[in-house]
Amino acid sequence: MKPKVYITRAMSKDATDMIAQVCDVEVNIKDAPATRDELIENIRDKGGIICMLTDRIDKEVMDAAPMLKVISTMSVGFEHIDVEEATKRGIYIGNTPGVLTDATADLTFALILATARHIPQADRFVRQGEWKISWSPSLFLGKSLWGATLGIIGFGRIGRAVAKRAKGFNMNVLYNSRTRIPRDEEKRLGVRYATLDTLLKRSDFVTIHTPLTKDTYHIIDEGRLRLMKRDAILINTSRGATVDEASLARALKEGWIAGAGLDVFQKEPIQMDNPLIGLDNVVLLPHIGSATSETRRMMAHIAAKNLLLGIGGKKPLYCVNPEAKKGRSKSGIYTKPLSPSHHMPGL
Ligand code: NAP
């Protein structure tokens, strides 16, 4: 009997077909996440799931799925999954790091440029027929990138890719991470380490690239927003809850900082009564950091590969909780490893 898997949103067809060669696949084909009830109902008899960052995979979901062996998320972030609970049950968790680094770093830079040079406001100005004088010496004056200091909080894959882009724009780069990288690497990358508070005081642009954890929840709060320069811009493409959004809205309204560019929010989709909506000094995007066709296709392939490895009794290619191995003998019914031919070539 083929193992059964559930895919919570339609993803690239070739990745789905690859899974369907060896598994019975059920896909949520609605153009919306499965409801909580649908998720719980559909996972009951499944050995594996491909989920999205919009699906909360917690104890209740795992309780409903006694045969679950692998949770493969089509995202690098995995804060929507109860890792401890999965590990205890011997359920592997796979994610999709790396393949979305460049797309997300590009989008971060798009936000830096859009906020610094007022691109959305200027576009609206043209479309709304407000452009009456051919050229004006002070029309939409923005902030220069060259010579400015970019502060990067979270210096992992995406943070470093953003630093690389910043060097191409002749920016000075400060970074903060819990772990300082070796000095020769700092030199090679042209970046300097700073404590978080120093980074906030000195940077013209601050960009967040940490995962969402209990330590990074509201890492940018009122106190830290007040440390920033009054003409500084905050960019967030990590997770909404790394920033205290209510304090950010006040900071933007009352001029503690000059602007913000956000791809992520505490509650997604953003509600229309969110105070950020009414502010003109913030650029808002609907969580599209990794949204290029090529990137999403690669994410789907890795998610598929992680799922197939996990369901075949092996550790996913990108595994969040390798220690789940210890609990595995107790869980799941499908233990026969799948043949390597079921894996995507080149991955
Ligand atoms: P990564 O390679 O794991 O990098 C995260 C970095 O954050 C690590 O270098 C880590 O270093 C640092 N960090 C962790 N806790 C910290 C703290 N308390 N203070 C300062 N630094 C801390 O992850 P990534 O691939 O770059 O992705 C980062 C995040 O971006 C993901 O988790 C996801 O939430 C988000 N993301 C969003 C989109 C989007 O569509 N907007 C797309 C992709 C990713 P230390 O452990 O040494 O501190």
Ligand code: GLV
């Ligand atoms: C996107 O936000 C991801 O974590 O992949």
